[in-house]
Amino acid sequence: MSNTKTNMVLFLLFLVTLLLTMATPSISDTNSFVFGGCSRLKFSPGSSYETSVNSILTSLVNTATFTNYNNFTVPGTAASETVYGLFQCRGDLNNDQCSTCVARAVSQLGTLCFSTYGGALQLEGCFVKYDNVTFIGVEDKTEVIKKCGPSIGLTSDAFTRRDAVLAYLQTSDGTSYKSFRSTYSGDFQAVAQCTGDLSSSECQDCVSDAIQRLKIECGSSTWGQVYLAKCYARYTEGGVHSRGGNDDDNHNDDEIEKTLAILIGLIAGVALIIIFLSFLNKVCEKQRGGK
Numbered sequence: 108m109s110n111t112k113t114n115m116v117l118f119l120l121f122l123v124t125l126l127l128t129m130a131t132p133s134i135s136d137t138n139s140f141v142f143g144g145c146s147r148l149k150f151s152p153g154s155s156y157e158t159s160v161n162s163i164l165t166s167l168v169n170t171a172t173f174t175n176y177n178n179f180t181v182p183g184t185a186a187s188e189t190v191y192g193l194f195q196c197r198g199d200l201n202n203d204q205c206s207t208c209v210a211r212a213v214s215q216l217g218t219l220c221f222s223t224y225g226g227a228l229q230l231e232g233c234f235v236k237y238d239n240v241t242f243i244g245v246e247d248k249t250e251v252i253k254k255c256g257p258s259i260g261l262t263s264d265a266f267t268r269r270d271a272v273l274a275y276l277q278t279s280d281g282t283s284y285k286s287f288r289s290t291y292s293g294d295f296q297a298v299a300q301c302t303g304d305l306s307s308s309e310c311q312d313c314v315s316d317a318i319q320r321l322k323i324e325c326g327s328s329t330w331g332q333v334y335l336a337k338c339y340a341r342y343t344e345g346g347v348h349s350r351g352g353n354d355d356d357n358h359n360d361d362e363i364e365k366t367l368a369i370l371i372g373l374i375a376g377v378a379l380i381i382i383f384l385s386f387l388n389k390v391c392e393k394q395r396g397g398k
């Protein structure tokens with residue numbers, strides 16, 4: 108009996124290890140929330156506008172399975188009821204990661220911007236926006252969000268490397284224009300991205316603007332992010348993960364917290380199962396003793 112019990116416990120530990128290994132990708136940083144916003148006006152439930160919004164959002168989710176940028180327009184009964192929508196995935200995501208991200212963003216948008224005429228939501232890995240105002244192909248450098256890490260003061264050497272990655276991010280070599288750029292120098296990583304509806308010169312202008320603001324507003328911070336309406340630029344020092352410099356202290360802390368929470372939950376679960384098993388064992392022994 109105690110032998111089977113040991114085997115059971117070993118099997119459970121194996122399961123826990125397996126679960127933990129599987130759980131890691133699902134807490135990867137592509138799904139973390141960056142910002143979201145909704146228009147003030149609400150449409151009435153059951154209206155044709157609602158149908159159009161649902162149709163746009165469904166189209167965005169569906170096409171994200173094979174492309175990392177797309178736009179849609181659904182004409183309404185009146186011009187003011189036309190819905191425009193787009194999504195943009197981070198340039199280094201594959202189709203699976205992109206469609207997972209867009210599906211999640213759309214579902215969060217549905218909750219956050221319930222029945223509003225327009226809404227936009229940015230996760231680490233993708234951006235989704237819809238509105239009845241024409242915004243597709245329109246450059247927009249409105250600052251949406253800015254976050255700076257602790258300004259503990261970079262050494263002049265680190266400062267030089269930070270400015271070097273930002274300068275590299277800003278260069279566009281004309282022939283190979285990219286809406287997604289990522290680079291690193293030493294322990295500094297930087298990444299910039301435009302939505303696919305901007306022309307190369309608009310993208311260049313937007314990214315340059317974001318980088319200027321990063322330099323001014325995040326001064327000597329160890330990491331910084333500036334999101335404008337149609338592009339963003341961010342950098343980080345000493346990112347733990349190697350991909351594209353999309354991590355910062357906050358999110359690493361988040362991940363550690365999440366992993367800890369999962370671990371504690373699993374350990375508690377295993378403890379409960381062990382208690383339950385030994386209880387069963389006692390009951391069995393009692394029954395056998397009674398006969």
Ligand SMILES: *[C@@H]1O[C@H](CO)[C@@H](O)[C@H](O)[C@H]1NC(C)=O
Pocket residue numbers: 148186187188224239240241
């Ligand atoms: C969007 O819809 C609202 C509510 O019907 C309307 O007031 C506004 O004029 C519309 N915007 C455009 C650009 O049509």
Ligand SMILES: *[C@@H]1O[C@H](CO)[C@@H](O)[C@H](O)[C@H]1NC(C)=O
Pocket residue numbers: 177178179243244303304305
């Ligand atoms: C919007 O999508 C259409 C159809 O896919 C495409 O032809 C057009 O170039 C896109 N417009 C922009 C600004 O991306």
